[in-house]
Amino acid sequence: MMPRRRNSGPHTIDPNKAMIQSVHYENGSIGAVQFQNGQVVDVQTAIEMTEADLIEDANTGVNRKGEKTLRSYPDGDPSNNLSNLPRF
Numbered sequence: 001m002m003p004r005r006r007n008s009g010p011h012t013i014d015p016n017k018a019m020i021q022s023v024h025y026e027n028g029s030i031g032a033v034q035f036q037n038g039q040v041v042d043v044q045t046a047i048e049m050t051e052a053d054l055i056e057d058a059n060t061g062v063n064r065k066g067e068k069t070l071r072s073y074p075d076g077d078p079s080n081n082l083s084n085l086p087r088f
Helices: 043-051
Strands: 021-026 029-035 038-042 059-062 068-072
Touching: 029 043, 029 068, 038 043, 043 059, 043 068
Parallel strands: none
Antiparallel strands: 021 029, 029 038, 059 068
16 A cells, blocks of 8 residues: 555656655745655755656745745645645
């Protein structure tokens, strides 16, 4: 039996993609993410990785200030949103 995924976005389970396990906040916004393998990257790198399709179940958006942001796919389950992941 496969473990439940953090998010049921349009991606399939791909062992070649990173999966965000926890987030670090700076000044009220995500400043960095940590992957399942323990690697930590800043949010700009995570955005670039997401746009290159290297991160599982994440996408990017634009906030009210016109800045790119990192987001999880909306699936109706708030428990797996990036804002609800463990903090580091």
